[in-house]
Amino acid sequence: MRHLRSAFVLLPLLLAACGENLPVKPDAQAAPKAAAVQNPAAAVSKERYYTHPGALSPKSNPWGGTSLRLGGVSLIAAAMHSDDTMAVWRIDRDRSVTELAQVGVGYHPDHVAALQGGKVAIAVEGTNKLQIWQLDTEKAPVKLKEFNTPFPTRTVVSADVDGDGKLDLLLAPYAGERVAVLWGKGKDVFSEPLMLQAAPTPWYPTVADWDGDGRLDILWSDWDKGSARVYLNRGKRKFERVMLQEEGKGTPRQMAVGDVDGDGRPDGVLAMSTLPFARVLLNRPEGVVVEEIPAPSWGYDAAAVAKDGLVVLGEELRVILARRGANGWERRVLSAGAMPSPLMLDDVDADGHEDLIIFHSGRGGVLIHYGPLWDNAQTLVDAPAR
Ligand SMILES: [Ca+2]
Numbered sequence: 001m002r003h004l005r006s007a008f009v010l011l012p013l014l015l016a017a018c019g020e021n022l023p024v025k026p027d028a029q030a031a032p033k034a035a036a037v038q039n040p041a042a043a044v045s046k047e048r049y050y051t052h053p054g055a056l057s058p059k060s061n062p063w064g065g066t067s068l069r070l071g072g073v074s075l076i077a078a079a080m081h082s083d084d085t086m087a088v089w090r091i092d093r094d095r096s097v098t099e100l101a102q103v104g105v106g107y108h109p110d111h112v113a114a115l116q117g118g119k120v121a122i123a124v125e126g127t128n129k130l131q132i133w134q135l136d137t138e139k140a141p142v143k144l145k146e147f148n149t150p151f152p153t154r155t156v157v158s159a160d161v162d163g164d165g166k167l168d169l170l171l172a173p174y175a176g177e178r179v180a181v182l183w184g185k186g187k188d189v190f191s192e193p194l195m196l197q198a199a200p201t202p203w204y205p206t207v208a209d210w211d212g213d214g215r216l217d218i219l220w221s222d223w224d225k226g227s228a229r230v231y232l233n234r235g236k237r238k239f240e241r242v243m244l245q246e247e248g249k250g251t252p253r254q255m256a257v258g259d260v261d262g263d264g265r266p267d268g269v270l271a272m273s274t275l276p277f278a279r280v281l282l283n284r285p286e287g288v289v290v291e292e293i294p295a296p297s298w299g300y301d302a303a304a305v306a307k308d309g310l311v312v313l314g315e316e317l318r319v320i321l322a323r324r325g326a327n328g329w330e331r332r333v334l335s336a337g338a339m340p341s342p343l344m345l346d347d348v349d350a351d352g353h354e355d356l357i358i359f360h361s362g363r364g365g366v367l368i369h370y371g372p373l374w375d376n377a378q379t380l381v382d383a384p385a386r
């Protein structure tokens with residue numbers, strides 16, 4: 001419901017800025033789906049339902065965040081959507097956690113991306129701003145600057161897309177059908193946006209070298225239209241669009257990219273919210289080959305792919321791990337609490353195993369599952385989570 005309220009507050013701004021109609025969005029980012037109705041016997045208190053042991057700031061609803069290394073430790077910065085803050089924690093190599101700060105950033109921050117030198121960019125959707133902050137391993141972060149974004153921004157991603165050594169930013173709108181690329185000029189200065197055409201609602205752009213030519217390509221799924229696309233990087237900041245999935249193919253809330261079949265080419269994994277599977281787009285020389293990873297109950301709201309090809313999928317109250325083997329997709333489960341979306345993989349404790357950072361947009365805080373994830377997961381029984 002908070003999500004809807006946010007949309008109404010932003011409506012005049014959106015219409016003025018984008019000339020676009022707000023999409024009707026599944027109620028996935030707001031409170032988790034009605035659990036007690038599905039299984040009254042398993043009804044739990046609201047607080048317990050939302051939280052998970054070990055979660056950081058378990059009553060908050062981080063819509064996104066990032067991790068980064070600074071001074072030999074890891075920092076996690078999260079956009080605490082309804083609190084209007086950015087929270088920062090230090091994770092030491094012994095996995096001890098220190099909350100460094102929760103600083104005010106303005107109305108409805110949505111996402112954070114890591115920049116060089118311990119800096120981060122946080123997208124504050126409700127004020128139409130992008131803010132640059134300098135993080136510190138011992139004390140609260142310091143705000144360096146802010147500037148307007150071309151639309152109220154849901155997601156910010158950092159990557160050196162044009163390969164000039166300077167980080168660029170991808171911005172996805174809260175509502176709309178364009179993705180913006182801001183070219184980095186150095187010193188946290190960015191160009192006017194290059195707009196790439198999308199369909200509603202391209203919430204999670206990502207980068208990978210899809211065609212193997214050495215240049216980073218830009219990919220995303222259009223949640224409300226069912227399509228998935230790649231903008232192939234042709235150099236000199238020119239792109240060629242290729243549809244990986246046409247419109248009308250369900251509700252791909254997020255596309256994660258990684259090499260799930262071990263052939264050296266990145267593949268796509270679509271978290272299909274409201275459909276009982278994730279769709280895998282195997283990137284083969286002859287074209288895309290489609291497979292499905294079944295969802296035990298509701299459908300998946302978030303996806304990530306580990307460096308070793310392990311697929312990580314967020315479902316309400318838990319995370320499903322899927323590994324592609326000779327006999328198809330084997331799955332295991334990790335507990336999560338609340339709504340595990342979005343997801344991030346990073347080796348937070350620097351032990352050589354990727355860890356899973358869960359941002360619980362349904363008021364469950366930030367949760368870390370330490371790797372090795374597959375070894376630590378449980379056997380999956382196909383049944384509703386409750
Ligand atoms: Ca660049």
Ligand SMILES: [Ca+2]
Pocket residue numbers: 208209210211212213214215216217232233
């Ligand atoms: Ca490429």
Ligand SMILES: [Ca+2]
Pocket residue numbers: 258259260261262263264265266267283
């Ligand atoms: Ca592959």
